[in-house]
Amino acid sequence: MQEIENHISELANGDISAMERLYARTKTAVYGMALSILRNSHDAEDVMQDTYLRVYEGSPNYQAKGKPMAWILRITRNLSLDIVRSKPAKELPLETEWLPDDGSDFSESSLDKLVLQVVISQLDEQERQIVMLHSIERLKHREIAEILEIPLGTALSKYHRSLTKLRKLLEERSK
Amino acid sequence: MKQTNQLIRNRLKRAVETTAPDVLPHLLTAIEEKGVLKMNTNDSLNTAKKDSTARKRKAKPRRWLMIAAPIAAVLVLVLGSWFGFANYTTDAVVAFDVNPSIELSVNRAEKILKVNSRNSEAHEIIGDMDLKGVNLDVAVNALIGSMVQKGYISDLNNSILITVNSKDAEKGEQLQKRLAANVDSLLKGLSIDGAILSQTAAADDDTNELADRFAISPGKAAIVKLLLEEDPSLEYGDVAVLSINDLKILIEGREVGMSKVRSSGEASKKGYLGADQAKEIAFRHAEVSESEVTGLKIELDSDDGEMVYEIDFYVKGFEYEYEIHAKNGRILDFDIDDDFNNDDNDKKTEGNKPPSEVSKPSSDEYISRAAAENIAFKHANVSRDQVRELEIDFENDDGKRYFEIEFEVGRTEYEYEIDAISGKILDFDIDKDNDDDNRTHNANQSTSKETARNTTKSKAQESTKATAKATEKETAKSTGKESGKATTKETEKTPAATEAKTEARLSAKSARSMVLNKFGGIIEKIEYNYDGKNPLYKGEAVKKGSRVVFELNARTYSFKKWDVGNDNDWDKWANTISRMISMDEAARKVISKSGQNYTFIQKIEFNWDDEKPLYQGEAFYRGYKISFEINALSGSFHKWDVDGGDETWTEKYHNVR
Numbered sequence: 159m160q161e162i163e164n165h166i167s168e169l170a171n172g173d174i175s176a177m178e179r180l181y182a183r184t185k186t187a188v189y190g191m192a193l194s195i196l197r198n199s200h201d202a203e204d205v206m207q208d209t210y211l212r213v214y215e216g217s218p219n220y221q222a223k224g225k226p227m228a229w230i231l232r233i234t235r236n237l238s239l240d241i242v243r244s245k246p247a248k249e250l251p252l253e254t255e256w257l258p259d260d261g262s263d264f265s266e267s268s269l270d271k272l273v274l275q276v277v278i279s280q281l282d283e284q285e286r287q288i289v290m291l292h293s294i295e296r297l298k299h300r301e302i303a304e305i306l307e308i309p310l311g312t313a314l315s316k317y318h319r320s321l322t323k324l325r326k327l328l329e330e331r332s333k
Numbered sequence: 334m335k336q337t338n339q340l341i342r343n344r345l346k347r348a349v350e351t352t353a354p355d356v357l358p359h360l361l362t363a364i365e366e367k368g369v370l371k372m373n374t375n376d377s378l379n380t381a382k383k384d385s386t387a388r389k390r391k392a393k394p395r396r397w398l399m400i401a402a403p404i405a406a407v408l409v410l411v412l413g414s415w416f417g418f419a420n421y422t423t424d425a426v427v428a429f430d431v432n433p434s435i436e437l438s439v440n441r442a443e444k445i446l447k448v449n450s451r452n453s454e455a456h457e458i459i460g461d462m463d464l465k466g467v468n469l470d471v472a473v474n475a476l477i478g479s480m481v482q483k484g485y486i487s488d489l490n491n492s493i494l495i496t497v498n499s500k501d502a503e504k505g506e507q508l509q510k511r512l513a514a515n516v517d518s519l520l521k522g523l524s525i526d527g528a529i530l531s532q533t534a535a536a537d538d539d540t541n542e543l544a545d546r547f548a549i550s551p552g553k554a555a556i557v558k559l560l561l562e563e564d565p566s567l568e569y570g571d572v573a574v575l576s577i578n579d580l581k582i583l584i585e586g587r588e589v590g591m592s593k594v595r596s597s598g599e600a601s602k603k604g605y606l607g608a609d610q611a612k613e614i615a616f617r618h619a620e621v622s623e624s625e626v627t628g629l630k631i632e633l634d635s636d637d638g639e640m641v642y643e644i645d646f647y648v649k650g651f652e653y654e655y656e657i658h659a660k661n662g663r664i665l666d667f668d669i670d671d672d673f674n675n676d677d678n679d680k681k682t683e684g685n686k687p688p689s690e691v692s693k694p695s696s697d698e699y700i701s702r703a704a705a706e707n708i709a710f711k712h713a714n715v716s717r718d719q720v721r722e723l724e725i726d727f728e729n730d731d732g733k734r735y736f737e738i739e740f741e742v743g744r745t746e747y748e749y750e751i752d753a754i755s756g757k758i759l760d761f762d763i764d765k766d767n768d769d770d771n772r773t774h775n776a777n778q779s780t781s782k783e784t785a786r787n788t789t790k791s792k793a794q795e796s797t798k799a800t801a802k803a804t805e806k807e808t809a810k811s812t813g814k815e816s817g818k819a820t821t822k823e824t825e826k827t828p829a830a831t832e833a834k835t836e837a838r839l840s841a842k843s844a845r846s847m848v849l850n851k852f853g854g855i856i857e858k859i860e861y862n863y864d865g866k867n868p869l870y871k872g873e874a875v876k877k878g879s880r881v882v883f884e885l886n887a888r889t890y891s892f893k894k895w896d897v898g899n900d901n902d903w904d905k906w907a908n909t910i911s912r913m914i915s916m917d918e919a920a921r922k923v924i925s926k927s928g929q930n931y932t933f934i935q936k937i938e939f940n941w942d943d944e945k946p947l948y949q950g951e952a953f954y955r956g957y958k959i960s961f962e963i964n965a966l967s968g969s970f971h972k973w974d975v976d977g978g979d980e981t982w983t984e985k986y987h988n989v990r
Contacts, residue, residue, distance in 0.1 A: 211364070214364055
């Protein structure tokens with residue numbers, strides 16, 4: 159995490175190239191977070207760009223507390239929730255690309271995609287966020303609870319429930 | 334197809350990595366358009382967002398303490414002017430919260446006009462008392478006496494909140510101070526050291542609504558709101574039901590700024606276990622000793638309306654998180670995870686064990702995690718030290734509570750379901766995996782699968798499946814893998830026995846020399862193991878600008894893999910390397926300290942830990958296993974754990990010199 163804080167500090171000091179390093183280090187988690195809330199790749203892409211602009215803007219005021227990822231992901235989450243609130247539910251339908259394929263393709267990339275599809279289409283919003291953050295960024299449950307503003311116990315139990323659900327769904331599909 | 338948690342997580346991460354769009358070019362353009370980097374935060378963001386889909390968040394509701402012209406006070410004023418008789422006019426409302434929440438409306442002469450019991454505890458306190466017309470001080474005396482008598486205020490729960498809502502701010506403040514002093518004096522007279530929070534306040538609609546919903550006074554509702562603004566991870570409903578004593582402890586722990594709330598005395602923690610006892614419960618359950626523990630964090634918190642200790646610590650690369658009931662010591666939740674979140678996680682991931690995820694509601698009636706593991710190991714006829722990729726989940730499936738245990742030995746993957754209460758094996762599954770690279774969890778190998786249910790010894794079910802994989806050719810090339818090879822359990826067990834009759838293998842020292850002679854630089858890690866049929870030294874070495882991943886056959890003394898790629902890690906270490914002892918010196922120190930000249934350094938790895946360079950690894954000699962850490966600068970040992978009763982050397986390494 160020190161590495162990310164360094165990048166933010168460099169950004170604050172005018173080193174624009176730090177954005178490339180920060181982006182490379184954090185883009186998967188940021189996109190995963192946005193996607194887990196929005197389930198729409200276009201909106202998630204917008205949020206991704208806005209997140210980094212906010213980070214850029216906020217970098218001079220960022221106070222290093224050892225939790226830069228939590229700060230960035232909170233920005234992503236808030237921007238994503240803004241979109242959810244601003245659009246009627248019917249405008250945020252599940253994109254067809256997240257509907258699981260028929261399961262006949264066993265290539266590695268297809269199996270990876272299947273997991274993402276099942277996560278997006280079968281878990282609820284909070285479950286998706288928890289699983290994404292733990293899988294992608296290896297955040298501690300305590301940190302996830304802080305970012306999502308939920309009790310630690312909720313984060314823990316939802317994580318385990320989600321993984322159990324995913325295992326069952328994926329095993330059923332591969333039978 | 335078998336799905337493990339780690340496999341799912343890895344797949345998900347890869348899938349998101351692959352699908353994430355590249356917005357960097359647009360982003361950099363947007364930033365460049367904004368000109369100077371350091372600029373006003375709010376203005377610049379608005380101009381930069383071309384297609385911003387973000388909507389302004391609603392402003393947070395202001396703290397009710399800061400709102401002028403309180404509704405209640407206005408009502409009081411209006412009513413007062415209507416009646417015109419001071420004696421019947423509410424001059425102030427005084428609220429007392431402990432867990433009982435009681436409001437007393439008083440007139441200008443401080444006679445009680447109305448008593449409002451906010452919750453059932455308050456009804457119990459008031460009982461048959463008729464306080465109307467009684468002087469406020471007398472009423473307070475009666476109420477405090479009743480709360481002590483009924484056990485709501487005691488040595489274990491000594492905190493009380495007094496909120497004065499007066500139409501005359503100055504008068505209200507004086508009343509607040511006087512009541513706080515009176516209550517303190519009353520409690521002292523009853524041999525209780527009270528902790529008193531007091532405030533003058535007026536409630537807004539939002540606070541009144543929350544107060545009504547959770548049957549507390551608006552004064553307590555305001556305190557809860559302040560706390561939640563400081564710590565959004567708390568939930569209103571959970572915190573609102575806490576006693577003032579618990580709330581005061583949470584406030585003190587978080588150093589919540591409450592400039593308008595006066596506080597005297599210390600909230601009692603006598604009803605809590607204490608951090609030391611909570612820590613002991615966690616350590617005992619995790620089966621670790623305090624000397625092994627690092628990064629210990631203990632925090633008193635609330636969850637589901639209960640006060641809990643949240644305990645966080647690390648042992649040998651695993652992170653433990655416990656939630657323990659602060660009063661009765663029950664383990665409410667726990668989780669054990671691999672420490673992937675380390676700052677240098679990218680480097681460590683490959684060498685780390687997989688996560689063990691365990692969560693269960695209570696420890697009392699269940700067998701321990703270790704006991705469940707031992708049942709599985711015994712049934713699988715394997716020893717703990719042979720096991721890799723151990724992963725444990727506690728499952729609660731429609732009331733059936735069991736441990737799901739997954740691990741690998743050699744190229745065989747085991748999965749067990751062990752009843753969490755009886756220890757009975759509910760299910761097990763053994764996959765014999767024919768691919769040479771076990772760590773990649775490839776789903777494309779030929780497998781022979783043996784399954785048994787409910788401990789019945791059903792015959793192995795053979796199934797074979799072969800799938801294509803784009804990246805497989807490299808593995809196949811490097812390992813000379815035979816397609817459709819039927820590896821059996823017996824094969825897994827034979828290497829050591831076979832080795833006993835064979836000649837000595839390439840020594841660890843010679844292996845290191847061969848790598849350094851061929852590559853230069855330093856070895857970052859090197860580990861001796863079987864890949865199923867060959868004894869191999871596997872590892873990585875780095876030098877300026879490059880890194881090599883190697884596999885060296887200890888039987889034929891030839892390199893089986895030698896992949897060189899670009900790498901800049903050397904630059905990070907260059908200044909320090911010249912001051913460090915070499916890996917060979919570190920190994921010599923281990924052998925010397927062990928007192929056995931045949932001690933075998935099975936694994937040694939160079940790592941940076943908190944800016945300190947370390948050599949970490951494992952070594953074996955007859956009957957013993959050593960885990961060590963050496964400071965690469967000073968050469969001193971940071972860790973030296975020796976486990977007796979370990980037969981790994983005899984079984985596997987006796988012929989390596």
